[in-house]
Amino acid sequence: MCGRYSVVIDEAKLRKQFSKELTTPPTGLPTNYNMAPTQNGLVITDAAPDRLSAFRWGLVPFWAKDLKVGARMINARSEGIEDKPSFRKPIRERRCLVIGDSFYEWQRRDGGKQPFRILPADDRLLVMAGIWEQWNPKDGSEPVFTYSVITGAPNAEMAPIHDRMPMLLLDEERQSRWLNPDAALPDILSLLQTPADGTLRTYAVSAKVGNVRNNGPELHQAAEAA
Numbered sequence: 143m144c145g146r147y148s149v150v151i152d153e154a155k156l157r158k159q160f161s162k163e164l165t166t167p168p169t170g171l172p173t174n175y176n177m178a179p180t181q182n183g184l185v186i187t188d189a190a191p192d193r194l195s196a197f198r199w200g201l202v203p204f205w206a207k208d209l210k211v212g213a214r215m216i217n218a219r220s221e222g223i224e225d226k227p228s229f230r231k232p233i234r235e236r237r238c239l240v241i242g243d244s245f246y247e248w249q250r251r252d253g254g255k256q257p258f259r260i261l262p263a264d265d266r267l268l269v270m271a272g273i274w275e276q277w278n279p280k281d282g283s284e285p286v287f288t289y290s291v292i293t294g295a296p297n298a299e300m301a302p303i304h305d306r307m308p309m310l311l312l313d314e315e316r317q318s319r320w321l322n323p324d325a326a327l328p329d330i331l332s333l334l335q336t337p338a339d340g341t342l343r344t345y346a347v348s349a350k351v352g353n354v355r356n357n358g359p360e361l362h363q364a365a366e367a368a
Contacts, residue, residue, distance in 0.1 A: 149173065186239040198287065218233075248303075248304070257351050258303050259344065259361075260299070271320060275289075294307065312337070
């Protein structure tokens with residue numbers, strides 16, 4: 143799964159990796175070392191591929207009665223995603239790139255869990271496959287835009303840490319295909335593949351990342367594995 147990640151983005155790197163014309167939020171690029179469910183993350187959607195948008199993490203289906211269900215839908219398993227009631231419409235019509243710099247995962251060990259930071263080996267920005275949805279409150283207030291990160295089987299770097307990982311779209315060609323509104327479902331599903339071995343690097347970090355109140359550069363510092 144993917145339950146925490148970080149969004150520490152240098153604008154120069156963003157412009158180099160994506161279109162220089164990409165519109166960013168009017169408040170500027172946020173910095174979040176400890177992105178948690180229900181917080182706003184950065185996405186590029188198929189509906190607005192030239193804009194970096196701030197959406198709420200935790201997909202809320204359009205038919206849901208309560209916004210709270212999103213806290214249970216931060217991830218969408220790639221296996222059978224096209225048939226699941228909450229995800230079958232978004233995977234066909236509402237896809238997005240979830241942008242960050244790294245994600246965290248916890249390795250189970252005797253006596254506790256050790257958190258690790260995982261990031262692209264080439265230090266490019268992290269681009270995760272996602273789906274999004276628009277939820278309209280019954281009281282007529284502003285719509286809420288939400289998203290979920292798609293997960294699948296781990297590669298060699300992730301397997302010793304956890305049995306799930308985000309599905310990554312790290313090259314421009316795959317990103318373009320993912321955001322193509324005219325893409326056929328089989329082509330979309332073919333992009334949900336475990337990243338090649340060697341794509342990522344990992345290192346142990348402080349257990350402080352487990353508390354959402356902690357949010358600073360110390361969370362990116364390497365720590366000795368327990």
